[in-house]
Every structure is written in structure tokens, then in C-alpha cells.
Amino acid sequence: MADNVRLIGRTDVNDLEAILSITNTDVDAVVHEVKADYDSIFTWDYAKGARPKLNRLYERAKTSMWNGETDLAWETPVDQEAVVLANAANTGGLDQGMDLRGTPFEKWSDKEWIELGVEGQNWTLSQFMHGEQGALICTARIVENVPWIDAKYYAATQVMDEARHVEVFSRYLDTKLSGHYPINAHLRLLLDDIIADSRWDMTYLGMQIMVEGLALAAFGFIHVLTTEPLLKQLLRYVMSDEARHVAFGVLSLQDYYKELSQAELLERQEFAFEAAVRMRDRFLQQEVFERMGLPLKEVLDLVVRSPERVMFQQMLFSKIVPNCKKLGLLDAGDGWLRKRFGELGVIQFEDWADTGEEYEMFQLANGETAALA
Ligand SMILES: [Fe+2]
Numbered sequence: 001m002a003d004n005v006r007l008i009g010r011t012d013v014n015d016l017e018a019i020l021s022i023t024n025t026d027v028d029a030v031v032h033e034v035k036a037d038y039d040s041i042f043t044w045d046y047a048k049g050a051r052p053k054l055n056r057l058y059e060r061a062k063t064s065m066w067n068g069e070t071d072l073a074w075e076t077p078v079d080q081e082a083v084v085l086a087n088a089a090n091t092g093g094l095d096q097g098m099d100l101r102g103t104p105f106e107k108w109s110d111k112e113w114i115e116l117g118v119e120g121q122n123w124t125l126s127q128f129m130h131g132e133q134g135a136l137i138c139t140a141r142i143v144e145n146v147p148w149i150d151a152k153y154y155a156a157t158q159v160m161d162e163a164r165h166v167e168v169f170s171r172y173l174d175t176k177l178s179g180h181y182p183i184n185a186h187l188r189l190l191l192d193d194i195i196a197d198s199r200w201d202m203t204y205l206g207m208q209i210m211v212e213g214l215a216l217a218a219f220g221f222i223h224v225l226t227t228e229p230l231l232k233q234l235l236r237y238v239m240s241d242e243a244r245h246v247a248f249g250v251l252s253l254q255d256y257y258k259e260l261s262q263a264e265l266l267e268r269q270e271f272a273f274e275a276a277v278r279m280r281d282r283f284l285q286q287e288v289f290e291r292m293g294l295p296l297k298e299v300l301d302l303v304v305r306s307p308e309r310v311m312f313q314q315m316l317f318s319k320i321v322p323n324c325k326k327l328g329l330l331d332a333g334d335g336w337l338r339k340r341f342g343e344l345g346v347i348q349f350e351d352w353a354d355t356g357e358e359y360e361m362f363q364l365a366n367g368e369t370a371a372l373a
């Protein structure tokens with residue numbers, strides 16, 4: 001489809017070779033610059049609470065701050081190999097019970113599977129950390145370019161939240177895990193696109209709705225599955241913030257999108273689709289298999305077809321699809337995005353709860369230390 005080439009650079013969304021051809025060439029660089037040209041907006045309308053739902057979110061955020069240095073049980077020892085084994089015992093074994101005859105995994109012993117699991121942890125937490133920095137930068141931008149005072153106030157609290165998230169993921173990687181990965185090329189492409197767009201609502205759509213919607217689902221998934229108590233606690237704390245962030249996106253864009261023309265909405269639909277594909281591609285973890293010295297295409301052909309992977313990838317969209325529906329993006333025009341989400345196999349989530357109010361449910365109870373449970 002011509003649209004696909006323009007939006008994601010390939011005709012077939014599932015073209016594995018095209019996906020794998022996207023890599024970073026500057027992995028040793030310490031900084032990465034993205035050019036952006038946008039308006040910084042002052043408002044002289046200081047009426048606090050003109051948007052009551054955003055005001056409520058802001059008030060909630062002020063009483064929900066936590067301290068990454070002192071609130072998490074950093075003294076917890078983490079034995080990565082033991083964690084891989086314990087997690088595997090909960091989820092169908094190291095090889096997930098798959099028939100691996102005739103594949104590169106055929107002769108693998110526990111040793112290689114454990115190594116893959118350890119690398120998988122290093123990769124996953126590294127990508128979370130990089131994504132959190134993306135959120136930090138995008139939300140600082142929103143403080144500047146959103147036109148409403150209630151949204152500026154709220155975004156300022158989110159900037160603090162994101163600093164804390166980058167800090168705790170970074171500390172977990174440095175002190176509990178055994179290696180870092182550079183940012184995944186698909187994730188970087190997406191963050192660059194979000195940041196390069198000058199329209200204020202695109203920052204929200206890309207970050208709060210798409211990236212953070214996916215992060216909230218991914219954190220929830222891992223929070224339930226992991227047997228490592230410190231990571232469980234860390235994710236519980238981060239999720240309590242993340243649910244507010246996604247709500248911020250939904251509550252801010254909901255009315256604004258009602259005013260947009262069909263053509264303007266189509267641009268938002270296309271952007272949501274591009275973001276969805278980039279995020280799906282990033283979860284292939286191609287850098288992990290590369291580091292393990294495995295034949296990429298052959299291995300990923302197998303990985304994309306494993307039932308667990310298919311389920312995991314779909315679950316990642318369980319927040320995004322209902323939120324896009326709430327914003328009117330699924331069915332605008334001739335339902336362009338509905339068709340696209342159908343092709344990606346994620347449309348079944350459209351009637352799941354949207355995240356406009358869900359943040360109340362994710363609140364840490366008074367005095368709760370996100371108990372190690
Ligand atoms: Fe975050």
C-alpha cells in the first residue's frame with residue numbers, strides 16, 4: 001500500500017527484512033540531537049480549574065510524589081540467573097515448551113537459555129530507561145506549548161515524575177543488572193518523529209497516548225509476571241504515575257479532537273498507526289539476538305510466530321486502542337485507523353476500559369509501600 005511506504009517505509013507491515021534493516025549506526029555517541037521548531041505559548045488566562053478534570057489530576061499528582069532514592073528497597077539483592085529460572089518456572093519453562101527441532105535453538109542447554117533471559121532483562125530495562133527520557137523531554141515540551149494553564153500545571157508535575165522514572169530505571173540497571181543496551185532503532189525513530197513535530201497535540205498523541213499507553217500495559221504485564229521483588233515494587237510505583245500520564249493525554253485531547261477537520265484527524269490517525277508499528281517492531285528485541293550471535297532473520301521468523309509473543313504483543317495495545325477510540329480516532333473519516341488496527345490484530349481491545357479515569361485505581365494506598373508482593 002502506498003500509505004505504508006509513506007508512513008513506515010515499507011509496503012508490508014510484517015516485512016521482517018525491512019524491519020531488521022533499521023539499525024542505529026551511532027551507538028557510541030553520548031548525545032543525540034533532534035531539531036524542532038515549535039511555538040512556546042504564554043497564556044494570560046490564569047483561571048485555575050477551568051478544566052476541572054485536569055485540575056483534579058494536578059491536585060492528585062501533588063500528593064502522589066515518591067522518592068526513588070528512599071522509597072524503594074534498594075538493599076534487595078538481585079540474582080539475575082535465579083530470576084530467569086524463577087520467571088520461567090511460572091511461564092512454561094525456559095523454552096516455553098516449543099518444538100525447536102531444526103532451529104538454531106535445537107541444541108541449547110539451560111546455560112544458553114539463561115544467558116538469553118539475562119540479556120533480555122538488560123535489554124528490556126534499558127529500553128524502558130530510554131523511553132522514560134523520551135517522556136521527560138516530551139513533557140517538558142508540553143509545559144511550553146500547551147495553551148491552557150491547568151495543562152501546564154499538570155505537565156510540570158509529570159516532568160518531575162519522568163525524572164524520577166529515568167533515575168530509578170538507570171539505578172536498577174547500574175546496580176542490579178549486568179549490562180546496558182543502546183536505544184532500539186525503532187523506538188528512537190518514533191521518539192524523533194514525536195519531538196520533530198511542531199504541533200502541540202502530536203506530542204501528547206505520540207507520548208501520552210501511544211508510548212505511555214504501551215508502557216502502562218507493558219509495566220503491568222511484567223509487574224504481574226516477574227518474581228523479582230524490587231522490580232515488582234519499582235514498577236508498581238512507576239505505574240501509579242504512568243496511569244495519570246495516560247489520563248492526561250486522554251483528558252487533554254478529548255475535546256480538542258472534536259474541533260478538528262476530517263483531514264486533520266486523518267493526520268492524527270496516520271501518526272497513531274506509525275507509532276503503533278514502530279512500537280511493535282521494537283519489541284522484537286533484535287539487538288538481544290544479535291548480541292547472542294544468532295541468525296537474526298531465522299530466529300525472528302520463529303519468535304514472531306510463538307503464541308506467547310503474539311499474545312504479549314497484542315496485550316501491549318490493550319490501553320492504546322480504547323484510548324484512541326475515546327478520542328474519536330478509530331472511526332474518524334472512513335474508519336481508517338480501525339482498519340489498520342484490525343490488520344495489526346489489536347482491534348479486539350476497542351471496548352476495554354479507557355484510561356481517562358483509571359489512574360484512581362492505580363493510586364498507591366496511603367502508607368502503602370507497594371508491598372513486596
Ligand atoms: Fe514515565
Ligand SMILES: [Fe+2]
Pocket residue numbers: 135162212241242245
Ligand atoms: Fe510517564
